[in-house]
Amino acid sequence: MKDRSLFKALAVTLTVGWLAVFVIVPNLLTLATGFLTRGEPEFVLPVLTFDNYARLFDPAFFDIFLDSVWLALCTTVLCLLVGYPFAYILARLTPARRRLGLLFVIIPFWTNSLIRTYALIAILNVNGLFNAALLWLGIVSEPVELLYTNTAVFIGFTYTLLPFMILPLYASIEKLDHRLIEAARDLGAGSFQTFFRVGLPLTLPGIIAGSMLVFLPALSMFYVPDILGGAKSLLVGNFIRNQFLVARDWPFGAAASVLLTVVMGLLLYVYWLCHKRVRRAEPA
Amino acid sequence: MKKHLLALAVLLAALGMVIPAQAADKTLNVFIWSEYLPDEVVADFTRETGIKVKLTTYESNETMYAKIKMLGGKGYDIVVPSAEYVSRMAAEDLLAPIDKGRLPNLTNLDDTFRNLSYDPDNGHSVPYMWGTTGIAVNTDLVPEGQITGYADLWNPALAGRLLLPDDMRTTLGMALKVLGYSTNDTDPAHIEQAYLRAKSLYPAVKVFDSDSPKQALLNREVTVAVLWSGEAYVANDENDKIVYVFPKEGVNRWVDNLCIPKNAANAESAHAFINYLLRPEVAAKISQEMGYATPNKAAMPLLPAEIRDNPIIYPPADRLTGSEFETDLGSAQRIYEQYWSRLKTGR
Numbered sequence: 149m150k151d152r153s154l155f156k157a158l159a160v161t162l163t164v165g166w167l168a169v170f171v172i173v174p175n176l177l178t179l180a181t182g183f184l185t186r187g188e189p190e191f192v193l194p195v196l197t198f199d200n201y202a203r204l205f206d207p208a209f210f211d212i213f214l215d216s217v218w219l220a221l222c223t224t225v226l227c228l229l230v231g232y233p234f235a236y237i238l239a240r241l242t243p244a245r246r247r248l249g250l251l252f253v254i255i256p257f258w259t260n261s262l263i264r265t266y267a268l269i270a271i272l273n274v275n276g277l278f279n280a281a282l283l284w285l286g287i288v289s290e291p292v293e294l295l296y297t298n299t300a301v302f303i304g305f306t307y308t309l310l311p312f313m314i315l316p317l318y319a320s321i322e323k324l325d326h327r328l329i330e331a332a333r334d335l336g337a338g339s340f341q342t343f344f345r346v347g348l349p350l351t352l353p354g355i356i357a358g359s360m361l362v363f364l365p366a367l368s369m370f371y372v373p374d375i376l377g378g379a380k381s382l383l384v385g386n387f388i389r390n391q392f393l394v395a396r397d398w399p400f401g402a403a404a405s406v407l408l409t410v411v412m413g414l415l416l417y418v419y420w421l422c423h424k425r426v427r428r429a430e431p432a
Numbered sequence: 433m434k435k436h437l438l439a440l441a442v443l444l445a446a447l448g449m450v451i452p453a454q455a456a457d458k459t460l461n462v463f464i465w466s467e468y469l470p471d472e473v474v475a476d477f478t479r480e481t482g483i484k485v486k487l488t489t490y491e492s493n494e495t496m497y498a499k500i501k502m503l504g505g506k507g508y509d510i511v512v513p514s515a516e517y518v519s520r521m522a523a524e525d526l527l528a529p530i531d532k533g534r535l536p537n538l539t540n541l542d543d544t545f546r547n548l549s550y551d552p553d554n555g556h557s558v559p560y561m562w563g564t565t566g567i568a569v570n571t572d573l574v575p576e577g578q579i580t581g582y583a584d585l586w587n588p589a590l591a592g593r594l595l596l597p598d599d600m601r602t603t604l605g606m607a608l609k610v611l612g613y614s615t616n617d618t619d620p621a622h623i624e625q626a627y628l629r630a631k632s633l634y635p636a637v638k639v640f641d642s643d644s645p646k647q648a649l650l651n652r653e654v655t656v657a658v659l660w661s662g663e664a665y666v667a668n669d670e671n672d673k674i675v676y677v678f679p680k681e682g683v684n685r686w687v688d689n690l691c692i693p694k695n696a697a698n699a700e701s702a703h704a705f706i707n708y709l710l711r712p713e714v715a716a717k718i719s720q721e722m723g724y725a726t727p728n729k730a731a732m733p734l735l736p737a738e739i740r741d742n743p744i745i746y747p748p749a750d751r752l753t754g755s756e757f758e759t760d761l762g763s764a765q766r767i768y769e770q771y772w773s774r775l776k777t778g779r
Contacts, residue, residue: 275652396769
């Protein structure tokens, strides 16, 4: 019994200590740095100012932010459109095939996503596999220029983040009580109505969770636009990185990063609200 | 409360066991430009001395400087800043003095690369390699002779076919040259003009890449690229239609230098590594492999003739007329950075 309480104390201390050292302190430092002044040759001067947060409303930064949100949103929608049927089919397979299918979804995680992004260059470039296939099939006569365009960034995001959409969707579709679908059919609902009025609402938690898991990383994955987009389109992630490493304007970088954290926090709050509503709507 | 204290003690004890193990680790941490040191050279060094080497790469002086500054000169044992950053970092006391007693091979250096203005008497740096920044053209796709200088990059026919390095000094320096100023100009009005000129070229750029610009050229994604001579050499070696043009406005030269950060953990191994790189046969191998010029005089006779006589790597003197070395900008650095930041955010 005594051992167990020591273990409990150890686990609690470890968790709280971990969160304090690696989450709370860094975030507080970032928040505070945002209120300080840029310094040279030191990075920050202890002079209080609201300038950095005010500069976030500068149209130039705002445009970058909107571009990022738009790209992340498009990625989420595309992942959802591809991921939903995929997860649905996966959940309807025999258990053995299902395990195999899940394995195929997970295998790419064994390779670092940065390396997989570099691999996409070999696929998307003018002499790459994708163009070779299109030419061979006779679909195009001239290679399509994909690499270093926004389309390539979009493909990179969707490819990297799709599993994050599929897995939560799969979990909620698999749990779906098939008798409810059958009941809807028996009561005369067509496939369309069954899907939109029974299937879709019941898998909503999976849709929301998947969308969050895709949308939030898509806002900050700076290396995908750098590598596949030719470093032309600047997203919030690149912007923050540049403020810290190139421009050495730490306070402004910190302010931008706080904004991103706040936006993500708000989205998680919305997620929690939706989740609560969905749970309440479910029969006990 | 007691229990929590006990738990904390257990955790600290566990940490205590990890930290000394870290300190005893004798790995040499080398922070260097990407594609700048052959793996083979590193492996040979480890085989001979038993010192393990961990290689980390960067693609701009700014990034390297920000990290060293942030870490207070700790964390890495070797860094390879360009000349203007050597003087800057030495002035900010971020570099350890070079102990020449430990570098017997220093005598191999060519006299013209010793005691340079950015580091008198080589107090903090040992030249590693030098090169030029110029224009590579794929003559399969752009007629030879169409591009003779930076000004030709603004030709609308090249729109969407252009690669620029993701590098502040190169980009703004190029625009300064087009305007007829020095690449080291510190007049704010001139810098602003250069910024506007560079900005007008931005919509025509397809890729910004200073890691490995040769790839986009070889894949024919771009037809014209502003790049370092070594990248051009490798591209030309693989496809001889890709030629290197020394811009008629005057070419930029640079020297990168081996330095030891102020608080490096393994200064002794760092010296051993620098001394190793100064060996004639090692310097020759690096120059041959990477396509940049070595400042090592003793290495020159060991180079194959096709490298030694290659005009991209070792340009004949007449190609270097009007060439400039990039120097420290002093207080104008901040102005450059502001415009660079605006260029990058598209303002």
